[in-house]
Amino acid sequence: MILDRLVVQNFRNIESADLKVNPQANVIYGANGSGKTSVLEAISLLAHGKSFRSHLSTPLVKHGQSSTVLFSTLIDPVTGTAIPVGIEKHLRKGTNIRINKSNAKSTSELARLLPFLVVDGAAFTVIDGASKYRRKILDWLVFHVEPRFHRAWLGYQTALKQRNALLRRGILSGHEFDIWGQQCVEYGDLVTHLRMQWFSRLQAELEGLWADLGLSINLSFHKGWKEPLSLNDAFIEYHEGDCQRQTTRNGPHRADLLLNCDEGKVAEVFSRGQKKTAILALYLAVVSQFIKANNSKPVIALDDLPAELDKNHIQSVLAVLLERAHQVFITTINKEQVLELLPADIQLSVFHVEHGRITQESI
Known part of the structure; x- marks a missing residue:
């Protein structure tokens, strides 16, 4: 439209x-x-x-x-x-x-x-900014090409909110805590699966674009918790720390796109002009994948x-x-x-x- x-x-x-x-x-x-x-x-x-x-x-x-x-x-x-x-x-x-x-x-x-996709001044801080800005770009694509994503993302956000509320109230175990944890895992695994599926396609597109622009960048996807743990195992391993900090520190809400080059992190090595060029290529690749998936x-x-x-x-x-x-x-x-x-x-x-x-x- x-x-x-x-x-x-x-x-x-x-x-x-x-x-x-x-x-x-x-x-x-x-x-x-x-x-x-x-x-x-x-x-x-x-x-x-x-x-x-x-x-x-x-x-x-x-x-x-x-x-x-x-x-x-x-x-x-x-x-x-x-x-x-x-x-x-x-x-x-x-x-x-x-x-x-x-x-x-x-x-x-x-x-x-x-x-509708906006490229504004804030877009050019994606490399230097918090992970939520890079995650937002990927999620825009996945939302528009994968019908299951929105429901899974909403389900995960709801379960995560309830789990964090229990942590703040000092309810650190029991049936209710386990139920919301299971919901986090169920929806979070689907969110992550869909993100990774479309990240792979985006990554392949970007490698060509960046190479054409003379940029050597290694793009990788961080699921939001330590590999090779499953999301369920991550919740178990970091349970004590979550209880102490009263918040869920690992999960799809911490996912990120990592941009590195031979000299280190792109955010620390690239010039402002190189960063702008890299980000514009990222947006162009997202649009390209949208077109391929929707024929629109x-x-x-x-x-x-x-x-x-x-x-x-x-x-x-x-x-x-x-x-x-x-x-x-x-x-x-x-x-x-x-x-x-x-x-x-x-x-x-x-x-x-x-x-x-x-x-x-x-x-």
Whole structure:
């Protein structure tokens, strides 16, 4: 699915906007703080039920308002089928999601309709940041290509929360403790199996990409506990330590993608430019695997890409992403810097954002 129309009301500093977006490429430009990234956030809410910048609702609702409402018409680019989707986040009443005029049961229904991947400034800290950021990239892929993953991941998170609650209360054994531990193992083993299955494919894709870019990187997957223990055996071996710290220290919630080179850890050895190139290749490989698995392409957003890469890298990235995405949204301070790098025959719309007001420009 791609977006055909985007309606925004009382979202951050945007009071009202009704945009007819381009099915191929959209450039959104404006000064820092103008609201251009808020457009991508609005799409993120319609795709995931949450922003890629904040998990809280309060910052998303325009100051002085009690709720924000977002609406879009999604179009299947193959069949032309149109599906209206909408989401309201109310400061007191919570979140309401509508898909095709019916209430949705969960945000996962949105995510399956609109596979949306954002590459923003935070993406370039993936190598230096915590494991959750690298895990998030892998899990985005597995969620969109493996139907069993979401239920297993939710089951593991629920069981883990209950196990940790018992540890904090000093309940360190017994029937209830064993039940939640067994649930952790059951769901955690499936989560790990699916992650490893798709990691292997991602790894093979990346080896070629990194080699083409002149980067020598060894990528490996850490399950979240010490090899060669099973998850059940890890829980047994580290039980005493978990009791002392009142939390579960090993499991799929600690999984990681490890990036190393001959000289050591990529995070410690590579230059900032090399890290950016390596991460972009990682995103491109994820998109490639998504396409192979689904015979379809995602919607991709690039937030302030020119601020992160030199001209040659921008041109290369745009060329590949335009090929691998159904629809692209690009935010920038300087629109000319992006427009001059786009193919002359591309379908394109340009939007200017100033103080939360969005206007479409003729090109």
